[in-house]
Amino acid sequence: MSEQQKNMPICADAATYLGVRSPEDVKAIPPKEISSLCRKLRKVVIEQTMRGGGHLASNLGVVELTVAIHRVFDAPTDQIVFDVGHQCYVHKLLTGRADAFVTLRASGGLSGFPRREESKYDAFGTGHASTSLSAALGLARAAKLSGSNAYTVVILGDGALTGGMIHEALNNCVNDLRLIVILNENEMSISKNEGRFARLLTRLRTSRGYSSTKSALDKTLSHIPLVGDPVKSGLSKIKKGVKRVLYSNNYFESMGFNYFGPADGHDEQTVEQLLRAAKAKKGCSIIHVKTVKGKGYAPAEQNPGAYHGLTGMGQQLGTPTFSQTFGQTLTALADRNDKICAITAAMCEGTGLTPFATSHPNRFFDVGIAEEHAVTFAAGLAAGGYTPVVAIYSTFLQRSYDQILHDVALQKLPVLFAIDRAGLNAADGLTHHGIYDVSFLSNIPGLDIWHPLTTASLEARLQQLLTDGLTRPTAIRYPSGGDDK
Numbered sequence: 001m002s003e004q005q006k007n008m009p010i011c012a013d014a015a016t017y018l019g020v021r022s023p024e025d026v027k028a029i030p031p032k033e034i035s036s037l038c039r040k041l042r043k044v045v046i047e048q049t050m051r052g053g054g055h056l057a058s059n060l061g062v063v064e065l066t067v068a069i070h071r072v073f074d075a076p077t078d079q080i081v082f083d084v085g086h087q088c089y090v091h092k093l094l095t096g097r098a099d100a101f102v103t104l105r106a107s108g109g110l111s112g113f114p115r116r117e118e119s120k121y122d123a124f125g126t127g128h129a130s131t132s133l134s135a136a137l138g139l140a141r142a143a144k145l146s147g148s149n150a151y152t153v154v155i156l157g158d159g160a161l162t163g164g165m166i167h168e169a170l171n172n173c174v175n176d177l178r179l180i181v182i183l184n185e186n187e188m189s190i191s192k193n194e195g196r197f198a199r200l201l202t203r204l205r206t207s208r209g210y211s212s213t214k215s216a217l218d219k220t221l222s223h224i225p226l227v228g229d230p231v232k233s234g235l236s237k238i239k240k241g242v243k244r245v246l247y248s249n250n251y252f253e254s255m256g257f258n259y260f261g262p263a264d265g266h267d268e269q270t271v272e273q274l275l276r277a278a279k280a281k282k283g284c285s286i287i288h289v290k291t292v293k294g295k296g297y298a299p300a301e302q303n304p305g306a307y308h309g310l311t312g313m314g315q316q317l318g319t320p321t322f323s324q325t326f327g328q329t330l331t332a333l334a335d336r337n338d339k340i341c342a343i344t345a346a347m348c349e350g351t352g353l354t355p356f357a358t359s360h361p362n363r364f365f366d367v368g369i370a371e372e373h374a375v376t377f378a379a380g381l382a383a384g385g386y387t388p389v390v391a392i393y394s395t396f397l398q399r400s401y402d403q404i405l406h407d408v409a410l411q412k413l414p415v416l417f418a419i420d421r422a423g424l425n426a427a428d429g430l431t432h433h434g435i436y437d438v439s440f441l442s443n444i445p446g447l448d449i450w451h452p453l454t455t456a457s458l459e460a461r462l463q464q465l466l467t468d469g470l471t472r473p474t475a476i477r478y479p480s481g482g483d484d485k
């Protein structure tokens with residue numbers, strides 16, 4: 001090997017390193033060699049994201065899941081939909097894009113999210129959270145209508161489960177579809193996943209009594225020889241009864257899903273077994289797995305929030321960013337004014353609100369990935385006499401249009417929208433550009449829009465707006481980075 005070859009990143013020749021050029025290659029790997037493939041996949045993902053930036057921790061968490069999916073299903077006939085899509089890197093590596101992986105998120109290179117234009121294996125383009133199940137329902141219905149037996153498989157994180165669209169889609173799931181949802185619980189959104197659904201999942205997972213009783217009953221059933229149908233159905237009723245008593249609130253089962261798990265999502269063989277079991281079962285299925293965000297890279301396992309999204313090499317920022325200026329100024333203002341509340345939709349660190357959350361925990365609200373709810377919740381706080389500041393990235397504010405118009409503006413409620421990441425977003429690309437807010441906010445009656453050009457003017461404007469007392473719906477938008485960008 002020449003010196004030049006030795007210094008080449010593995011990801012420049014990732015297909016050879018992995019020994020995989022298509023999902024067929026993944027299927028041909030003997031089970032005992034899967035863990036070696038997973039190790040190599042992690043190495044490529046770590047190397048590339050350290051160099052070029054990207055979503056490291058989320059991808060390390062889904063290595064075994066993605067391998068198992070490609071061994072059990074036949075993509076692209078079977079369609080795989082990733083929620084958010086930030087965890088699709090392993091999928092890209094296994095579906096003919098390993099050699100282009102070195103171009104990930106670079107201009108003209110592979111997208112950091114699934115894109116239909118990029119590959120026949122990307123069944124649906126994503127970037128914003130909680131759209132997967134609605135899209136998958138459409139894909140599955142289209143398959144059914146056209147007489148296809150294809151499966152549609154969704155990879156959904158527990159963070160994305162906090163978004164309302166998922167629940168609208170759950171409500172619409174119909175059991176004549178071949179739809180399998182893998183619910184990947186890692187207890188994290190970007191930061192710790194909070195709220196009732198997070199607690200529900202923990203409860204599901206930690207009710208070991210249920211799990212062992214269920215598997216004992218399953219074993220008993222399968223070992224009774226020549227069991228007749230009436231006996232079988234009688235036992236099945238007992239089984240359901242026991243489940244109801246021990247574990248009465250399985251949300252997914254009560255919504256009509258087949259529920260599999262909870263299981264260790266890093267045990268590739270088990271995940272394969274569950275996927276095959278779900279495939280064999282009629283109706284829509286949820287497979288609940290537990291994974292570790294950042295798995296296999298100690299710094300990311302210990303601090304998954306910091307390794308959620310990396311910016312790549314050579315992007316040190318010298319001066320405070322707009323987000324930091326916003327967070328620090330708001331915290332200082334809230335020290336003096338106990339009416340000020342801060343709201344984030346799962347973006348506490350990104351929007352600079354960590355100091356506020358620490359200093360004023362009772363006036364800080366992380367509502368999950370629920371931008372529509374965040375805005376109407378703020379409207380309620382304002383109607384109740386408080387001064388809510390809703391910090392949302394420009395791109396994610398798009399889904400709150402009606403709430404801004406109907407709940408805030410028409411009632412002239414004093415809510416301050418802190419619109420972060422206004423402007424182009426080269427690395428995340430198309431789905432993340434913050435360029436539409438000016439046009440969609442401009443036609444909202446009675447909404448003032450400010451656009452400070454420096455961090456100093458952001459600070460001054462916040463002080464002026466919030467010290468005098470906010471009297472009307474107001475938006476303030478600012479870009480990523482700081483003054484030196």
Ligand SMILES: Cc1ncc(C[n+]2csc(CCOP(=O)(O)OP(=O)(O)O)c2C)c(N)n1
Nearest residue numbers: 058127128129157158159160188189190346
């Ligand atoms: C509508 C929307 N709001 C916010 C985000 C930013 N965001 C990207 S990934 C993520 C967390 C997703 O958590 P989860 O679904 O559990 O996936 P994990 O990264 O934990 O695997 C968030 C909040 C987004 N992509 N879309």
